[in-house]
Amino acid sequence: MSSEQPLLELRNISYSYPGHNTCLLENINFSINNERIGLIGPNGSGKTTLFQIIMGLLKASEGEVLLEGTAMKTETDFRKLRRKLGFLFQDSDDQLFSPTVLEDVAFGPLNLGANPDKAQKISIRTLEYLGLKGFEERITHKLSGGEKKLVALATILSMQPKLLLLDEPSNNLDPATRERLINILRGLDQAHIIISHDLDFLASTCSQLYTIQDKTLVSCKQKQVHSHEHIHPYGDQPHQHGT
Numbered sequence: 001m002s003s004e005q006p007l008l009e010l011r012n013i014s015y016s017y018p019g020h021n022t023c024l025l026e027n028i029n030f031s032i033n034n035e036r037i038g039l040i041g042p043n044g045s046g047k048t049t050l051f052q053i054i055m056g057l058l059k060a061s062e063g064e065v066l067l068e069g070t071a072m073k074t075e076t077d078f079r080k081l082r083r084k085l086g087f088l089f090q091d092s093d094d095q096l097f098s099p100t101v102l103e104d105v106a107f108g109p110l111n112l113g114a115n116p117d118k119a120q121k122i123s124i125r126t127l128e129y130l131g132l133k134g135f136e137e138r139i140t141h142k143l144s145g146g147e148k149k150l151v152a153l154a155t156i157l158s159m160q161p162k163l164l165l166l167d168e169p170s171n172n173l174d175p176a177t178r179e180r181l182i183n184i185l186r187g188l189d190q191a192h193i194i195i196s197h198d199l200d201f202l203a204s205t206c207s208q209l210y211t212i213q214d215k216t217l218v219s220c221k222q223k224q225v226h227s228h229e230h231i232h233p234y235g236d237q238p239h240q241h242g243t
């Protein structure tokens with residue numbers, strides 16, 4: 001691998017769902033190395049679809065996904081890519097499939113070749129890092145929505161990916177847990193792309209913001225990511241902010 005090649009690059013990506021005549025995404029060009037990028041945009045604009053294309057779960061109608069300078073063409077290529085990119089699904093129920101939390105978190109390291117002892121150690125350490133100590137034997141499908149989100153994040157972090165693709169990671173989180181997640185993400189070394197409708201969350205975790213406009217990905221250069229203070233009725237009660 002050449003060090004000049006971006007970790008991930010998208011070249012002229014277009015996509016339309018089968019049976020649809022019009023493109024959902026058109027001519028997307030993008031690259032990322034070690035940046036922390038936020039992606040904001042209207043419902044249905046194609047953000048999740050874009051992540052699925054990057055991961056090879058959907059095949060671009062046109063264009064190429066390149067990992068470290070190499071175009072991903074076959075399923076074998078994308079399998080290699082999926083070992084380096086961690087994808088947090090928008091819906092945690094799509095991500096978690098093992099009976100217990102520990103089994104779910106250990107699945108990735110085991111799949112990457114760690115022996116059971118090592119996989120268990122990595123998993124316990126990851127759960128602790130996310131504030132989920134004691135969750136090891138919990139039944140995954142009985143967790144709350146927010147707990148599932150954090151466990152799903154643990155299943156990704158335990159594989160130590162080079163790039164995180166996080167689809168609405170702060171959904172379902174109470175204000176304190178959302179704050180904890182912000183601190184966790186700020187403390188990680190990896191590059192990330194975070195999809196969110198929560199501008200304040202993106203402002204706290206990302207240094208560049210993109211959106212999907214007219215079917216394509218555009219950098220929000222004029223709209224700098226910023227935080228602000230404001231007042232509203234009952235503001236001392238736990239609450240969330242939209243866009």
Ligand SMILES: Nc1ncnc2c1ncn2[C@@H]1O[C@H](COP(=O)(O)OP(=O)(O)OP(=O)(O)O)[C@@H](O)[C@H]1O
Pocket residue numbers: 017018024041042043044045046047048049050090
């Ligand atoms: N399998 C599918 N077949 C046809 N259309 C689909 C399919 N999956 C998603 N779509 C449509 O593609 C569009 C983009 O969906 P996508 O999930 O990528 O949007 P999004 O930007 O992630 O939205 P949200 O912010 O609501 O999560 C939507 O109109 C959706 O209904």
Ligand SMILES: [Mg+2]
Pocket residue numbers: 047048049090167
């Ligand atoms: Mg989505």
